[in-house]
């Protein structure tokens with residue numbers, strides 16, 4: 001396959017390449033009040049607290065000739081990070097209405113630790129530099145709980161002065177701790193479970209609109225459709241069935257759901273905390289990374305992986321110079337290059353060729369004596385095993 005030239009249809013991915021990310025307007029997320037919803041604090045319905053409203057993010061454009069199977073694989077992965085990414089998070093101190101107390105910040109730190117404690121390959125690291133942070137957190141009361149979904153945070157909120165996540169109420173309560181887990185679930189790339197098209201939920205649409213347009217949410221109909229009534233793309237669902245205990249599921253009061261019938265008369269209240277399905281699926285997509293073979297110049301590496309899988313290579317240059325690292329073959333991949341500094345991989349460059357006829361390619365000056373990591377996640381391959389990764 002011909003070498004690609006960078007084009008505007010390709011995006012820098014899983015990265016903080018701010019120069020190449022457009023800062024998109026999501027004005028909806030500052031309008032109105034919204035609060036996170038469904039927590040699973042206690043088996044009690046919290047009508048005093050609202051629900052989480054994720055900001056709308058336009059879908060990335062994909063070549064029109066991409067077939068539906070390939071497209072569904074792309075859509076299922078494109079918002080997620082390459083495994084092994086260190087997500088740096090930052091707590092705003094200013095403006096003061098965004099600042100949280102130490103207790104509030106600690107509750108969010110604990111929620112990051114709980115996700116990490118599952119043994120996943122993603123890392124979370126606090127930073128005091130908003131420029132370094134993929135996740136920038138405010139605690140503005142009355143402004144709802146919300147977060148961008150996965151890589152939307154870098155594609156649509158590239159301004160370091162902008163929040164990518166907000167907590168609109170106390171997160172030190174059991175309910176609030178679930179709120180923190182839920183928003184971090186979004187940051188890892190997970191959508192709302194009650195929008196799972198396999199759930200079989202039939203809404204009483206008018207009742208839902210009436211409920212969420214009133215306090216404490218006060219949402220527009222657009223927000224209600226985006227966060228509740230809209231079925232998400234089947235491609236975004238990992239696993240086939242509905243997990244009503246997922247941390248990504250809201251609470252719903254009786255009467256908002258017509259089917260399954262039982263929720264016409266009883267509240268739907270997810271069990272507290274992360275569900276078994278939540279835990280299994282994050283461990284599957286972001287498994288621990290143990291072994292990293294070395295990628296050496298001019299030695300091609302065959303990519304024998306399936307859709308959604310990832311390979312990781314160490315690069316330890318013996319000469320300082322510019323290197324090109326590229327995939328070959330008819331594949332959709334996202335490739336991200338990191339430099340390991342004090343044991344922590346720091347992002348250098350990322351490239352996502354999915355949905356185009358081009359190949360992922362990064363070109364960087366690498367230095368002798370330093371250590372780098374290349375991560376390649378496969379969306380789709382025309383034929384498994386035909387792809388190759390090479391550095392020169």
Ligand SMILES: [Zn+2]
Pocket residue numbers: 052053054182186192
């Ligand atoms: Zn949410």
